[in-house]
Amino acid sequence: MKAPLYPLGLIGEEAGFIAVFFLGLFFGFFLERAGFGSSKKLTSIFYFKDWSVLRVMFTAIVVAMIGLLYLTGIGWMDGEAVTVKETVLGAQIVGGLLLGAGFIIGGYCPGTSAVAAASGRLDAFAYIGGMFAGTFLFSAAYDWIQPLYHWGGMGVKTLPEVLGLQPGLVAAAVVLIALAAFAATEIWGNPSVESPRVWQVRLTPHSAGAALAVLLAFGLVTGYAMASRPQPVVAQSAPAPAVARPVPAAPAGAVAAPAAGPAPVAAPPGGVKKFRKGKSCS
Amino acid sequence: MTSMQSRYWSPYLAGVAIGLTLLAAFIVLGTGLGSSGAFTQFLAAAAHKAAPGWTEANSYLRQFVGEGRNPLKDWMTFQFAGVFLGGLIGALTAGRMKLEVERGPHATPGMRLLLAFAGGTITGVAARLARGCTSGQALTGGAQLALGSWAFMMAVFAAAFGLAFFLRRQWQ
Numbered sequence: 001m002k003a004p005l006y007p008l009g010l011i012g013e014e015a016g017f018i019a020v021f022f023l024g025l026f027f028g029f030f031l032e033r034a035g036f037g038s039s040k041k042l043t044s045i046f047y048f049k050d051w052s053v054l055r056v057m058f059t060a061i062v063v064a065m066i067g068l069l070y071l072t073g074i075g076w077m078d079g080e081a082v083t084v085k086e087t088v089l090g091a092q093i094v095g096g097l098l099l100g101a102g103f104i105i106g107g108y109c110p111g112t113s114a115v116a117a118a119s120g121r122l123d124a125f126a127y128i129g130g131m132f133a134g135t136f137l138f139s140a141a142y143d144w145i146q147p148l149y150h151w152g153g154m155g156v157k158t159l160p161e162v163l164g165l166q167p168g169l170v171a172a173a174v175v176l177i178a179l180a181a182f183a184a185t186e187i188w189g190n191p192s193v194e195s196p197r198v199w200q201v202r203l204t205p206h207s208a209g210a211a212l213a214v215l216l217a218f219g220l221v222t223g224y225a226m227a228s229r230p231q232p233v234v235a236q237s238a239p240a241p242a243v244a245r246p247v248p249a250a251p252a253g254a255v256a257a258p259a260a261g262p263a264p265v266a267a268p269p270g271g272v273k274k275f276r277k278g279k280s281c282s
Numbered sequence: 283m284t285s286m287q288s289r290y291w292s293p294y295l296a297g298v299a300i301g302l303t304l305l306a307a308f309i310v311l312g313t314g315l316g317s318s319g320a321f322t323q324f325l326a327a328a329a330h331k332a333a334p335g336w337t338e339a340n341s342y343l344r345q346f347v348g349e350g351r352n353p354l355k356d357w358m359t360f361q362f363a364g365v366f367l368g369g370l371i372g373a374l375t376a377g378r379m380k381l382e383v384e385r386g387p388h389a390t391p392g393m394r395l396l397l398a399f400a401g402g403t404i405t406g407v408a409a410r411l412a413r414g415c416t417s418g419q420a421l422t423g424g425a426q427l428a429l430g431s432w433a434f435m436m437a438v439f440a441a442a443f444g445l446a447f448f449l450r451r452q453w454q
Binding site: 002003004005006007008011016017019020021022023024025026027028029030031032033034035036037039040041043044046047049051052055056057058059060061062063064065067068071077081082083084085086087088089091092093095096097098099100101102103104105106107108109110111112113114115116117118119120121122123124125127128129130131132133134135136137138139140142143145146148149154156157158159160161162167170171174182192211 | 290291292293294296297298299300301302303304305306307308309310311312313314315317318321322324325328329339340341342345355357360361362363364365366367368369370371372373376378379380381382383384385386393394396397398399400401402403404405406407408409410411412413414415416417418419420421422423425426427428429430431432433434435436437438439440441442443444445446449450453454
């Protein structure tokens with residue numbers, strides 16, 4: 001296992017701080033290039049005018065998802081060492097509804113507000129002020145909010161576990177849904193060719209579709225490669241990580257999953273994701 | 283339209299770029315990206331400075347200011363600084379840096395600022411409740427196929443599309 005670097009102790013904390021800064025730098029730059037420093041552009045998806053938000057988000061999710069599946073599938077990356085956030089279904093649905101309301105009312109989400117503020121948008125500074133007020137309100141009322149905060153807690157749960165399907169298959173379904181959404185918005189919504197020509201490559205619905213079809217094929221291949229993989233490569237000859245972590249026992253899936261509902265197809269090959277307490281991004 | 287402004291990237295290209303950044307975050311840090319967490323860290327630091335007793339007693343904020351903890355020295359705050367600087371570089375190199383209250387054609391600046399603050403406040407509560415925002419939950423958890431993240435993402439879009447009608451005069 002070569003990755004993830006920090007959890008496996010392959011880089012130190014200082015390197016982590018430097019890396020996270022530069023990751024943020026690229027994230028902010030790409031958000032700006034996507035046009036997400038503009039509240040008008042961000043909100044126009046909700047008036048069916050500009051589908052960039054959906055296109056950017058879905059593409060990013062698909063790329064990272066396939067990359068993650070592939071790297072863990074070939075055994076280069078330890079999926080167990082990647083932090084997966086707990087599912088607290090009720091709190092996350094209520095929080096999502098509120099965040100959606102805050103998005104259309106305020107014009108931003110937290111990350112894009114930083115980019116907009118950096119672009120000189122004064123309304124983004126007002127939004128950021130509101131973010132602090134809201135975070136303060138939440139903290140002050142935390143005792144009172146707690147029941148809602150923990151409503152629907154299920155521990156770490158992923159779609160493949162819940163659906164009882166191989167991660168590769170679920171990923172392929174996500175890619176298909178993304179492709180369908182891209183096709184639908186290219187046909188019935190604003191076409192992305194309004195913002196074409198990046199580095200002299202003309203991005204048309206066709207070339208974008210072709211590129212995504214390649215991704216889909218790759219995702220499917222990865223999915224099946226993983227499905228046919230008997231066991232995650234735990235006992236590799238590679239030097240053992242210094243970080244003490246419970247090694248997932250082979251039948252972990254069987255123990256952890258009480259036969260709920262229709263008996264799930266064998267535990268996903270990646271093993272049941274364990275929630276690791278540690279640094280998590282939020 | 284200023285002709286000096288360079289055009290936005292294709293959304294698919296920007297999506298691939300953000301996706302690769304997210305993947306790099308998984309590979310290097312073992313977590314994804316996040317934005318709203320930085321606000322919590324900043325708030326905890328400011329509150330601890332202004333009212334140390336209250337902050338250390340607060341049942342939510344005390345986890346960030348415990349013994350020997352500096353809420354500013356956190357991955358989230360460093361990443362947020364990076365996002366801000368990246369946005370700044372992006373806006374400057376594209377000629378999009380402009381001091382203005384961005385608003386719809388029929389919205390007044392005062393109302394826009396008020397609503398931006400209100401929307402930010404709602405989002406501040408929402409992001410804590412959901413344990414993340416569009417970055418930490420929708421993008422990061424989405425790529426990990428986390429159940430709660432997908433539920434969160436659906437809820438975000440449902441609420442925003444549902445309320446868009448009532449705010450159409452602000453934006454359109």
